[in-house]
Structure formats: C-alpha cells, structure tokens
Amino acid sequence: MPNYPILAEAGGMAHFAGRFFRDGFRPRYEVSEWLYQCYVIGYQSLPLVGVTGFIMGIVLTLQSRPTMAQFGAESWIPAMVGLTIIREMGPIITALIFAGKIGSSIGAELGSMRVTEQIDAMEVSGTNPFKYLVVTRVLATTLMLPVLTLLADAIALYASYIGLNMRGVTTLALFVNNVLSRLAFGDVLPAFIKTFFFGFAVGLIGCYKGFYADKGTEGVGQAANSAVVVSSLVIFILDLVAVQLTGLLGLN
Amino acid sequence: MQPDPSLAPTPAAPPARLPVAPAEPVLMVEHVDKSFGDNHVLRDFSLALHRGENVVVLGKSGSGKSVLIKCIIGLLLPDAGRITVLGQDVTGLGHQQMDELRARVGFLFQSNALYDSMTVRENLLFPLRRHWLRHRRAEEDALVREVLDDVGLAHTATLMPAELSGGMRKRIALARTLILRPDIILYDEPTTGLDPVTSREISHLIRAVQQKYNASALIISHDMSCVRLTADRVALLLDGRCYADGRYEELAASADPRIHEFFA
Known part of the structure; x- marks a missing residue:
C-alpha cells in the first residue's frame, strides 16, 4: 500500500480538530487556564504586532506615494492604504507574525512536555491534558488573533497618517474621513471573520505538532519548526479560500 | 542550582521483610499481552502485589x-x-472512574x-486540586509542609524545578505522589541517572514511605542496589514473561544462569 505522509498528516490534524470540537465544549471547563493563555497569547504578543503594524502602515504609505503623485492622486492614498491594510495586509501579516511567535512557542512547549512525560503526569493527576493544554490554547489563539489584528490595523492606519505628514500636510480628521468614505461592510467583515480561522489554524497546528512530538530534544525543535511552516502555509490557503468565498458572495 | 541535601536525615532502611500472613492483593496483573507492531513486549505476564508489600520488577533495559x-x-x-487495581479492572474503566482510581x-x-x-508548591498542589480535593489555604500549606518534610526538602516550596538537582527533583516527584495518600505507588526506575549516594538515599526513602503510609509499591528497576534495599519480593521480567518470582535472597542464590546474571 502506498505511503502518503502528507495525507496521513492532514488526516491526523482533521482527527485532532474533530477531537477539539468533541471534547472542547464538554465540562470540565478549564476557565482559569484559558484566561491565562489569553493573557500570554494576546497581551504578550501586542508589542511585536504593534511594531509590525506601525512599520507596515508607514512603509506602504511611503512606497505608494511617488506612484500616486505621478497620477496626481495623492488624495487617494488614505483610502488605498486603508483598504489594503484592512482587507489584506493587516490580517495576513499579523497572522504570519502570530504564527511565528505563538505557533512555535506552543509547539515547543507541548513538545517539551511530551518528551519529559509532563503530559502523562497530567493524565495521571486526574486532568485531561487535551482539554487543559490543547482546548485552552486553541480557544485563546482563535479569540486573540482577531483582537490583535484590529489593533494592528489601527496602529498601521495611524502610521500611514504619520507617513503622509512626513512629506506633506494632512489633518487627522481628513485622513480618517478619506479612509472611512471608501470602506464598505464587505471590506471589513470578511477580513475580520477570516482572522478567527487564521487564529484557529495557528493554535490547532501548534498544539498538534507539540502534542505528538517524537521523543527527544530533536523532536521538540521539529515540532516548533513545523508548527510555524505548516500554519503559515495554511494561513495562505485559508486566505485564498476566503477571497473565493467573498467573491462568490458578491462582497469583493 | 541548590545543593542536593545529601545530609538531610534519612531513616535507615529496615531489612527486607515478607508479610507474616499473606495480605489481600491490591494489584493483580493476569496473563497480559502487549505488542507494538511485531515487537511483543509482554507475553502472558502475571503478577500480584499485596497490601503493604514492595515488589520490584527486575529486567533488562527495553524488556x-x-x-x-x-x-x-x-x-x-x-x-x-x-489488570485489577484495588478491585477494579482498569481495562474496562471509563475516564471518570479511571481518574477516581488514579487518585489512589x-x-x-x-x-x-x-x-x-x-513552583514546587504548585507542583505538589496540582494533583490535589485536579482531583477536586479542595482545601483551605492553611490545610494546603500543612499538607505541602508534611510531604516536603517526608522527603527532607522543607525549604524548597517556592523554588522552580529548574533550580533543583536531579536527586531533589526525584524527591519532589515522590512528594507529589504522596500528597494524595495513595494506597499503591508505582515507581518507574526511581534511581536511574542518579549517583550511587543519592540512589541509596532514594531507596531508603522508598522504604520509609512504605513504613509511614503502609502503601504498597511496585518498583520498576534494574539497579541491583535499589532492588536489594527496597524489595520484599522480586519478579524477574524476561522475554515478556514473569520468569521468576521470589525474595531477593532466594533469587540471588538461584543456580539458573538467566537469573544469576542479574545478581552476579
């Protein structure tokens, strides 16, 4: 029988996701651990996401300015940058940064716990390690990435306003008015919804890789590495699916 | 890194003893098979552990x-x-029943x-809290203090595991099992990776725990010093089967070359 590791991996992840939905919503609820993970995953990622958002906004503005100036369309920069950030750049860049920081951290932490028998010890101590470790982390990443994306979008737009004022003069009120006048419901909502899926993918893949890490320190490194690689790839695939879906729904 | 408290007072190991009258079995392993693919690890393995008894399962690495x-x-x-533990067949237990059994x-x-x-304190309280055995803060403090005293590490409650030496970690791990006052303690290679002095201390500690809590113990080991100091009875695991079962002195005196190679 032919051996297809990619299919086996995809099947393993699908089974893992099925277990999340089957076990995750039954008591006992690990509320305090979930809140702690929200703090670790959300709050502690804020500086990195904020800096990335700031650089993204200012670079996008400074790079597009010369081209827009050639066509005498400088007044369109806020609307163009706003649409680009909110629809695509904000969610995707934040998700990729999030995958790098949180996906690898979850993969390494759970992998290390597996290798040192801490997950077995948890089970022996009357704790369902899947609920305590996996469900709490996946729920935290699913809920925190949208929040981080909104903050990154806001910081990027403010950086864009600063970028515009580096080479000219624009008031904040005019900048905000220009951005909002070109934004529609179909620009904001699908972009916001897809970040929940990105967050879910990062958490689930990080947990899957760590939870089933092979024995030894090499396995921990591989878990961390493949958590980032696979979740980054899945983020792009989900983004492609989201674009197709919003197109079918007439929201593009 | 904290120094290993090798000077901490540990009670002298009492001589290996066999219960005067056969006590009730608390753990029965009957005709167990276990394979991983083509690798048959256990074949028709049987063993009994009685109340208050220390049984060492001796075997080569990977056996x-x-x-x-x-x-x-x-x-x-x-x-x-x-496999029957405290009267319950573990192969047929649901999650909740298994958790209740694991508390013992x-x-x-x-x-x-x-x-x-x-921290060490949080490690010790984790099983207590997870088994829904909630106590007031003062009671928790008393329990932590008692089990840390039992293992001779009263000063370590606020330390992180990374700050402890190998022998200290082993003692804290033992304290974590003791906090639930178990009827049976399973030791998986308790002296592996430790120096001979610390290894002897851990063996003495296993004996002291048996005496204080009257807990039965199944000890997995290939460290003959540990086997000699802790075993009331030794079961020899060879080729996946219980090849021999008896007191340390009996097996040590055996003329069977397969048994003798362990005691040589």
Whole structure:
C-alpha cells in the first residue's frame, strides 16, 4: 500500500480538530487556564504586532506615494492604504507574525512536555491534558488573533497618517474621513471573520505538532519548526479560500 | 542550582521483610499481552502485589518494564489479559472512574515529570486540586509542609524545578505522589541517572514511605542496589514473561544462569 505522509498528516490534524470540537465544549471547563493563555497569547504578543503594524502602515504609505503623485492622486492614498491594510495586509501579516511567535512557542512547549512525560503526569493527576493544554490554547489563539489584528490595523492606519505628514500636510480628521468614505461592510467583515480561522489554524497546528512530538530534544525543535511552516502555509490557503468565498458572495 | 541535601536525615532502611500472613492483593496483573507492531513486549505476564508489600520488577533495559507500569496506570491499553487495581479492572474503566482510581495510585515517573512552569508548591498542589480535593489555604500549606518534610526538602516550596538537582527533583516527584495518600505507588526506575549516594538515599526513602503510609509499591528497576534495599519480593521480567518470582535472597542464590546474571 502506498505511503502518503502528507495525507496521513492532514488526516491526523482533521482527527485532532474533530477531537477539539468533541471534547472542547464538554465540562470540565478549564476557565482559569484559558484566561491565562489569553493573557500570554494576546497581551504578550501586542508589542511585536504593534511594531509590525506601525512599520507596515508607514512603509506602504511611503512606497505608494511617488506612484500616486505621478497620477496626481495623492488624495487617494488614505483610502488605498486603508483598504489594503484592512482587507489584506493587516490580517495576513499579523497572522504570519502570530504564527511565528505563538505557533512555535506552543509547539515547543507541548513538545517539551511530551518528551519529559509532563503530559502523562497530567493524565495521571486526574486532568485531561487535551482539554487543559490543547482546548485552552486553541480557544485563546482563535479569540486573540482577531483582537490583535484590529489593533494592528489601527496602529498601521495611524502610521500611514504619520507617513503622509512626513512629506506633506494632512489633518487627522481628513485622513480618517478619506479612509472611512471608501470602506464598505464587505471590506471589513470578511477580513475580520477570516482572522478567527487564521487564529484557529495557528493554535490547532501548534498544539498538534507539540502534542505528538517524537521523543527527544530533536523532536521538540521539529515540532516548533513545523508548527510555524505548516500554519503559515495554511494561513495562505485559508486566505485564498476566503477571497473565493467573498467573491462568490458578491462582497469583493 | 541548590545543593542536593545529601545530609538531610534519612531513616535507615529496615531489612527486607515478607508479610507474616499473606495480605489481600491490591494489584493483580493476569496473563497480559502487549505488542507494538511485531515487537511483543509482554507475553502472558502475571503478577500480584499485596497490601503493604514492595515488589520490584527486575529486567533488562527495553524488556517492557515501563510498558507494564503504564498499562497498570491506564496510559497504555493491554492487547489481552486483565489488570485489577484495588478491585477494579482498569481495562474496562471509563475516564471518570479511571481518574477516581488514579487518585489512589501514585506514579513516580522515570523523568520525574515535574511541571517546569510551576513552583514546587504548585507542583505538589496540582494533583490535589485536579482531583477536586479542595482545601483551605492553611490545610494546603500543612499538607505541602508534611510531604516536603517526608522527603527532607522543607525549604524548597517556592523554588522552580529548574533550580533543583536531579536527586531533589526525584524527591519532589515522590512528594507529589504522596500528597494524595495513595494506597499503591508505582515507581518507574526511581534511581536511574542518579549517583550511587543519592540512589541509596532514594531507596531508603522508598522504604520509609512504605513504613509511614503502609502503601504498597511496585518498583520498576534494574539497579541491583535499589532492588536489594527496597524489595520484599522480586519478579524477574524476561522475554515478556514473569520468569521468576521470589525474595531477593532466594533469587540471588538461584543456580539458573538467566537469573544469576542479574545478581552476579
């Protein structure tokens, strides 16, 4: 029988996701651990996401300015940058940064716990390690990435306003008015919804890789590495699916 | 890194003893088979552990000792056979019943399995809280103090596992199993990776725990010093089967070359 590791991996992840939905919503609820993970995953990622958002906004503005100036369309920069950030750049860049920081951290932490028998010890101590470790982390990443994306979008737009004022003069009120006048419901909502899926993918893949890490320190490194690689790839695939879906729904 | 408290007073090991009258069995392993693919680790393995007794399962590395102990605690499922712990067949228990049973069975992992992100105190309280055995803060403090005193590490409650030496971690892992006052303690290679002095201290500690709590113990080991100091009875695991079962002195005097090579 032919051996297809990619299919086996995809099947393993699908089974893992099925277990999340089957076990995750039954008591006992690990509320305090979930809140702690929200703090670790959300709050502690804020500086990195904020800096990335700031650089993204200012670079996008400074790079597009010369081209827009050639066509005498400088007044369109806020609307163009706003649409680009909110629809695509904000969610995707934040998700990729999030995958790098949180996906690898979850993969390494759970992998290390597996290798040192801490997950077995948890089970022996009357704790369902899947609920305590996996469900709490996946729920935290699913809920925190949208929040981080909104903050990154806001910081990027403010950086864009600063970028515009580096080479000219624009008031904040005019900048905000220009951005909002070109934004529609179909620009904001699908972009916001897809970040929940990105967050879910990062958490689930990080947990899957760590939870089933092979024995030894090499396995921990591989878990961390493949958590980032696979979740980054899945983020792009989900983004492609989201674009197709919003197109079918007439929201593009 | 804290110094290992090798000077901490540890009671002298009492001589190995056999219960005067056969006590009730608290753990029965009957005709257990366990394979991983083509690798048959356990074949028709049987063993009994009685109340208040220390039994050492002796065998070569990779002979299936750890697999046996993981089958007993329900981390692995045997392919065939029956394992009865405190009157309950572990192969047929649901999650909740298994958790209730595990509250009465302590497990000391070979790697200690202390939670890196928690202090010693939090490590000790984790099983207590997870088994819904909630206590007031003062009661928790008293329990932590008592088990830390038992293992001679009263000063370590606020330390992180990374700040402890190998022998200290082993003691804290033992304290974590003791806090639930288990009827049975399963030790997976309790002296592996320790120097001879610390290894002897841990063996003495296993004896002291048996005396204080009257807990039965199944000890997986290939360290003959540990076997000699802790065993009331020794079961020799060879080729997946219980090849021999008897007191240390009996097996040590055996003329069978397969038994003799362990005691030579």
